[in-house]
Amino acid sequence: MSTPGVDLRLVPSVLAAAVTAWLVTGPARAVAPVAALVGVAVLVVLGALALAYGRSRARDTAGTGAPGPGVVAHALLAAVCVVAVCAGAAVQTDRQAPLAEAASDGALAHLTGRVVSEPRPAVFGGGRRWVLAVGSVTVRGATAGTTGQVEVTATGPAPRFGAVVEVSGVLRAAPSGDGVLARTTSGPVAERESPGALLRGTHVLRAALLDVTEPLSPQARGLVPGVAVGDTSRLPPDLDEAMRTTSLTHVTAVSGGHFAIVVATLTALCALLRAPRWVRVVAVGAVALGFVALVRPEPSVLRAAWTCAFALLGLALGRPSAGLPALAGAATVLLVVDPWLARSYGFVLSCAATAGLVLLAGPLARRLTPWTGRPLAFGLAVPWAAQAACGPVLVLLDPRVPLTSVPANLLAAPALVPATVLGLVATLLAPWFPGAAHAVAWLAGVGTAWIAAVARGFAGLPGAALPWPGGVGGALALGLVTAALLAVVLRRSPRHGWPRAWREGLPRALRRARRSVRRRRTAALVAGLGAAALGVVIVAVPRLAALPGAAVPADWQVAACDVGQGDALVVRTGTASAVVVDAGPDGAAAGRCLDRLGVTRVDLLVLSHFHADHVGGLAAVLDGREVAAALVSPLDAPEEQAARVRAQLADAAVPVRTAAAGDHGAPGDARWRVLGAAGPAPASGGSSPEGDGANDASVALALTTASGLDVVALGDLEEPGQEALRRALQQGRAAAGVDVVKMAHHGSRSQSSGLAGWLAPRVTLVSVGADNTYGHPTDAALGLYEATGSAVVRTDECGTAVLVERDGALALACV
Incomplete structure (x- = not known):
């Protein structure tokens, strides 16, 4: 069960635990008791086999084809892991029952629990969101002890990590496997x-680090806290996107690499001081525990910490450390304790990256050494191995394959260790010696400046990322392609190595080819196949990777851009111009969509309201495009976000006007008219779950394309706002029935059946992210529009949805 140099004995067990955990924490969680019973039955059978082998060890099983004792022992351990995971899931599900029941009922609940995450900006509105590990829940006066996590979005200062708080709010059930049972909003x-x-000590350290890095350059303000303690709250959006494109996000995602740097530094100090083994074990354990508290116990951090713990146990027992058994043991323990980790991308990516380094880095380095020398071979092998292992998982998050990740990581690697060490030193100095800490942080910023330059430089190269099919099919396809490439690269080399074979064998082969017709034919065949393969890579693969869909139709009229959990609707007004409604969330997705559509001029930019998922991508929309005018919501909520948007538009010299019902215009070959833009006063809160009234202050817009298609964009109107719009349309005797509707609020449950029936669109576009945590779109919302006879198109399934009209019929292209 092992290969030379790599101990694989625990691999079947951890794989069995991972698959079981993934199954029993998803929609099919009811299979947990059945799986546990099957596991117990397997345990009984395997135990009997093991006992039989123990009583007859002299029997030679090699010739009989029966499994040996080692195989039985490994299968027995795997069955134990399956039963343990099922038992853990069943126990936790039972303890979560009061909270889960309240969430499924949408009950008003009073929660008491401990904050277990650092605050992040709210997806919608201007509050902060954080995760609460609930200890008790009170519904309708009855209090019950419970467990489970709830994501809370609240206004005002966020509570500190580890604090016990009380929260009251209406619970909304989260999709299965999201890591939290429910979500709620609060004051x-x-x-x-x-x-x-x-x-409390770590809070002081983290806050002091932010203070001493505040005067630094934008990249240093974001990256130095990121590489030191994993705080990415100030990372510039463009740099964040560049790091994603080049697979450099591990720089700020604290995991095994950061642990390795900290442990290696401490181990070197202990060796310098000639400390005994027990001192090294205690020192590394204490520092690792403190480091976990400092960077927060995220899933990837927990994986790294437990792997470190297993390695320390081996060191304490005088056993040589082995990376794969430590990883497998740590992952198995964590999955038994918390089976929901199997659905955490952070945990899975951390495990995959570590396994890739252990299994692939060495062989790849040995294969590259004759060509590049040992140092460069190792530098190339590490990012290559990590990318090969993580690639199939990453395409589930972002359907792109980064083509520049290996050279980008190779060039960025020399700066990572000094930046991390100096960042941690600045963190430790900041509360007591802020001047010295600022100087050290500035030095760390020199290293992060190099990392930022590498990320931006490689991300800006043509073809930096290859589009790839998303979903499970895309992940499996990339896994097969990766396995095939590794099989070619790692196959047994010629006797004298590739370089020598290349130098000596190629000229000899060419001489023989000239003398032999057969060799010439073989060479021609190989050359032809090679040229065909190259043509497939250059021409066919990018087109296939863009599935579902091909190129953008030349006669496109309307496009709902795939920007994730956000909105960006484009209505064509000319050859290279359009009306753009909303700019999507932070990042370059909306800008990339406009580039694909060939839009270089925006005749009118409509920002329906100021929530981040509708205006976060504004910079990418403005970049390189002429924007003639902007129309914005009459309600500046959240105020900070609205001020930032207005400042961006002012910097780009874009004229801004506040929308009012009846406003209209005719840019190019299209027409537009504001149907409604009057929301509640900020103090009322409206019906928005975010409590700021911005949703019902969304600009509702009607557009007519050059071909006569009637399009209605509803922003994020909630049911009251939609009802008000319906009444206004009926009182104004507007014609019922349109061609296209952009469904309100990503298909949330708050929909007006009256408005849906009045509009009765031929096509309903739902702009929604595949990984959204809100359950959007709801079945009720989809059913509401399907009942009108409308064809519902979702961007999480279609990608960018492009509509064309040909011979009076609407056609759809998913690009």
């Missing part, structure tokens, strides 16, 4: 109990 939340002493 300001006060701490009921402060975090423990250790966590």
Whole structure:
């Protein structure tokens, strides 16, 4: 069960635990008891086999084809892991029942629990969101003990990590496998109990680091806290996107690499001081525990910490450390304790990257050494191995294959260690010696400047990322392609190595080819196949990778851009011009969509309201395009976001006008008219789940294309806002029935059946992200529009949805 140099004995067990955990935490979680019973039955059978082998060890099983004792032992361990995971899932599901029941009922609940995540900006609105590990839930006056996590979006200062708080709000059930059972919104939340002493100390360190890095350059303000403690709250959006494109996000995602740097630095100090083994074990363990508290126990951090713990156990016992058994043991323990980790991308990517380094880095380095020398071979092998292992998982998050990740990581690697070490030193100095900490952080910023330059430089290259099919099919396809390439690269080399074979064998082969007709034919065949393969790679693969769909139709009229969980609707007004409604969330997705559509001029930019998922990508829309005018919501909520948007438009010299019902215009070959743009006052909160009234202040817009298609964009109107719009349309005697509707609020449950029936569109576009955590679109919303006879098209399934009209019929292209 092992290969030379690599101990694979625990691999079947961890794979069995991972698959079981993934199954019992998803929609089919009811299979957990059945799986546990099957596992127990297998345990009984395998136990009997093991006992039989123990009583007859002299029997030679090699010739009989029966499994040996080692195989039985490994299968027995795998069955134990399956039963343990099922038992853990069943126990936790039972303890989560009161909270899960309240969430499924949409009940108003009072929660008490501990904050277990750092705050992040709210997806919608201007609050902050964080995760609460619930200890008790009170519904309709009845209190029950429970477990489970709830994502809370609240206004006001966010409570500190580790603090005990009380929250009241309406619970909304989260999709299965999301890591949280429910979500809720709340007003300001006060701490009921402060975090423990250790966590209070880490809060001081993290806050002080942010203070001393505040005067640094934008990249250093974002990256130095990121590489040191994983705080990416100030990372510039363009740099974040560049790091994603070049697979450099591990720089700020604290995991095994950061642990390796910290442990290696501490181990070197212990060796320099000639500390005994027990001192090294205690010192590394204490520092690792403190480091986990400092960077927060995210899934990838937990994986790295437990792997470190297994390695320390081996060191304490005097056993040589082995990377793969430590990883497998750590992952198995964590999956038994928390089976929901099997659905955490951070945990899966951390495990995959580590396994890739252990299994592939060495063989790849040995294969590359004759060509490049040992140092460069190792430098290339590490990112190559990590990318090969993580690639199939990453395409589930972002359907692109980064083609520049290996050279980008190779060039960025020399700066990562000094930037991390100096960032941690600055963190430790910041509360007591802020001047010295600022100087050290500035030095760390020199290293991060190099990382930022590498990320931006490679991300800006043509073809930096290859489009690839998303979903499970795309992941399997990439896995097969990766396995095939590795098989070719790692196959047994010629006797004297590739370089020598290349130098000596090629001229000899060419001489023989000239003398032999057969050799000439073989060479021609190989050359032809090689040219065909190259043609497939250059021409066919990018087209196939763009599935589902091909090139953008030349006569496109309307496009719902795939920007993830956000909105960006484009209505064509000319050859290279369009009306653009919303700019999507942070990142370059909306800009890339406009580039694909060939839009170089925006006749009118409509920002339906100021939530981040509708205006976050504004910079990418403005970049390189002429924007004639902008029309914005009459309600500046959230105020900070609205001010930032207005500043961006002012910097780009874009005229801005506040929308009002009845506003109209006729850019190019199209026409537009504002149907409604009057929301509730900010104090009322409206019906928006975010509590700021911005959703019902969305600009509702009607557009007519050059070919006569009637399009209605509803922004994020909630049911009251939609009802008000319906009444206004009926009172104004507007014609019922349109061609296309952009469904309100990503298909949330808050929909007006009256408006849906009045509009009765031929096609309903739903702009929604595949990985959204809100359950959008709801079955009720989809059914509402399907009942009108409308064809519903979702961007999470179609990608960018492009509509054309040919011979009076609407046609769809998914690009």
